[in-house]
Amino acid sequence: MTDTPVDLTTSETGRVLRDVLGPLVAQGAIVRRPAVTAWAERRQVDRRARRLLRELRDRYDGAPLVVRLGARRLVLAVHPEHVERILDGSPDPYTPASWEKRGALAHFQPDGVLISSTADRRTRRPFNEALLDMRQPVHADGDTFTAVVDREARDLADGVERSGRLDWDTFAAAWWRAVRTLVLGSSARDDEHLSALLDALRRDGNWSWFRPRRPWLQAGLERRIAEHVAVAEPGTLAARGRDVGGADAVRGQIPHWLFAFDAAGAATFRALAVASARPEVRERIVTELATSGRGPSVLPYGRGCVLEAVRLWPTTLAVLRDTTREVRWGTRAFPAGTGFVVLSAFFHRDGDRLAFADAFEPEAWLDGRADADWGIVPFSAGPVSCPGRNVVLLVASHALARLATLDLTVSRGRYLADDPLPCTVDHLGLRFGFRSGALARGDVGVARARAA
Numbered sequence: 001m002t003d004t005p006v007d008l009t010t011s012e013t014g015r016v017l018r019d020v021l022g023p024l025v026a027q028g029a030i031v032r033r034p035a036v037t038a039w040a041e042r043r044q045v046d047r048r049a050r051r052l053l054r055e056l057r058d059r060y061d062g063a064p065l066v067v068r069l070g071a072r073r074l075v076l077a078v079h080p081e082h083v084e085r086i087l088d089g090s091p092d093p094y095t096p097a098s099w100e101k102r103g104a105l106a107h108f109q110p111d112g113v114l115i116s117s118t119a120d121r122r123t124r125r126p127f128n129e130a131l132l133d134m135r136q137p138v139h140a141d142g143d144t145f146t147a148v149v150d151r152e153a154r155d156l157a158d159g160v161e162r163s164g165r166l167d168w169d170t171f172a173a174a175w176w177r178a179v180r181t182l183v184l185g186s187s188a189r190d191d192e193h194l195s196a197l198l199d200a201l202r203r204d205g206n207w208s209w210f211r212p213r214r215p216w217l218q219a220g221l222e223r224r225i226a227e228h229v230a231v232a233e234p235g236t237l238a239a240r241g242r243d244v245g246g247a248d249a250v251r252g253q254i255p256h257w258l259f260a261f262d263a264a265g266a267a268t269f270r271a272l273a274v275a276s277a278r279p280e281v282r283e284r285i286v287t288e289l290a291t292s293g294r295g296p297s298v299l300p301y302g303r304g305c306v307l308e309a310v311r312l313w314p315t316t317l318a319v320l321r322d323t324t325r326e327v328r329w330g331t332r333a334f335p336a337g338t339g340f341v342v343l344s345a346f347f348h349r350d351g352d353r354l355a356f357a358d359a360f361e362p363e364a365w366l367d368g369r370a371d372a373d374w375g376i377v378p379f380s381a382g383p384v385s386c387p388g389r390n391v392v393l394l395v396a397s398h399a400l401a402r403l404a405t406l407d408l409t410v411s412r413g414r415y416l417a418d419d420p421l422p423c424t425v426d427h428l429g430l431r432f433g434f435r436s437g438a439l440a441r442g443d444v445g446v447a448r449a450r451a452a
C-alpha cells in the first residue's frame with residue numbers, strides 16, 4: 001500500500017463520475033429525490049460504485065485516488081488509515097466546511113456548526129456537545145424524549161392496525177410530530193408548515209451553489225423557529241439551549257438538528273424493515289423493550305439494529321473535508337482548498353476487510369468491533385463526529401422497539417430476510433402490511449408484568 005495519491009486517467013474519472021459521484025448527487029445529498037432513489041435501488045447503484053472503487057484500489061496499490069472536476073480536485077480515501085488521518089485531522093487541516101457543504105447547507109442553516117469558520121466552531125461545537133449530551137447514552141431530557149416517542153408511536157401503531165398498512169409518508173408524518181415536539185416543544189408538534197419550509201430549502205440545498213438563495217423562505221423558517229423557541233417547555237432541546245446559551249445561539253443550530261432527524265427516521269424505518277423480515281431480530285428487539293423497565297432505558301440491541309441500518313445503508317453518503325492549508329501525502333503536496341472524500345457506502349461494506357460486510361450484525365456494535373474500525377463511520381469520527389449520535393440512538397431505538405411490537409410484513413421481505421443484504425435500499429419505497437396486532441403489543445405488557 002502507498003499513501004501517495006494517484007491521479008485517475010480521464011476515462012477512470014468518467015467512470016467514477018458515472019458510477020460513484022453521479023448517482024450520489026442525483027439521489028440528493030441534502031434531501032432525497034424519490035424518483036431517483038427508486039431508480040438507485042433498481043440499479044443497486046452502491047454495488048456498482050463499490051466494484052469500481054475496489055478495482056481502482058487494487059490497480060493503484062491502495063493509493064488515495066485523485067479526481068479532477070474542472071478546477072476542483074477531490075482525493076478519495078480507499079483505506080481506513082486514510083479515513084483516520086482525515087477525520088482525526090478535522091477541523092484543521094481538514095475542515096468539514098467544504099465548498100460543496102457550504103453551498104448546500106447555507107440555504108437553510110448558515111449558522112450551523114458544520115459549516116462554521118474555525119473561529120465560530122470554537123463556541124458552537126461545545127455548545128452542540130453540551131446541549132445534545134454527546135457523551136451520555138441517555139440525554140438529561142431522555143425521559144421527555146422517550147415519552148414523546150412512545151405517544152406518537154402508539155398513535156401510529158393504532159393507525160396501522162386500523163388501515164393494515166404502513167408506508168414512508170405515514171411513518172414520516174408521525175416521526176416529524178415527535179421530532180418537532182422534542183426539539184421545539186408542543187407548540188411545534190403540528191407545525192407542518194415549518195417542516196415544509198425546511199424541505200423547500202433543503203431541496204435548494206441539493207443544488208448547492210447552483211441554486212440562488214431564497215432569503216424570504218429562510219427568514220420564514222427562522223421566524224417560526226424563533227416563535228417556538230420562545231415558548232418551548234422544559235424537557236425540549238430548544239428550552240435547554242435557550243437556558244444555556246441564549247435564544248439566538250440555539251436558533252442557529254436548530255435547522256441542522258431538524259434536518260438531521262430525517263436521517264434518523266430513515267435508519268429507524270430500514271431497521272424496522274429488517275426486523276419485520278427476520279422474526280428472531282424482531283423478537284429480540286421486543287423482548288429487550290419489555291424487560292428494560294419504563295422510561296428512557298438503554299436498549300443496546302435496538303441501538304445495534306439502528307447502527308446496522310446506518311452502516312449498511314449510510315445516510316451521510318459522503319463525508320467531505322477541505323484542506324485549510326497545504327498537506328503532504330506521501331511524496332505529494334496538496335494546497336489549501338483541496339477536497340478529501342470518505343465514501344461511507346464503500347467502506348462500510350468492504351468485503352476485503354470486514355467478515356460481516358453484507359450481513360446484519362448488531363453484535364458488531366455490542367462487542368466494539370464496529371466502533372474500533374476507522375472504516376465504519378456512519379456518524380463520522382474524530383473531533384467533528386456527530387454530537388447527536390446518542391440522542392439519535394435513544395430516540396430511534398425506542399421508536400423501533402415500539403413499532404416492532406406490531407406484527408408487520410415488509411414489501412422487500414425476501415431480500416431482507418437473509419444475508420447478504422442488498423447494497424441499496426430505498427427507504428422511501430418500503431411498504432409494510434399488518435399481519436396481526438394481538439401478538440406483540442399484548443406481549444410487551446405481559447413480559448413487562450413478568451419482569452416487574
Ligand code: HEM
Pocket residue numbers: 096113114115125128132256257258260261263264265267310315316318319320377378379380383384385386387388389391392
Ligand atoms: C441517523 C442520524 C444521523 C446520522 C447518521 C448523522 C451523521 C452525522 C455525520 C456523518 C456528521 C459529520 C458530517 C460531516 O463531517 O460532514 C454529523 C454531524 C453533525 N450531526 Fe449528525 N447525524 C445524525 C443525526 C443527528 C441529529 C438528530 C442531530 C441533532 C439533534 C445531529 C447533530 C449533528 C451536528 C450538530 C453535526 C455537526 C458537527 C460538527 O460540525 O462539529 N445529527 N452527523
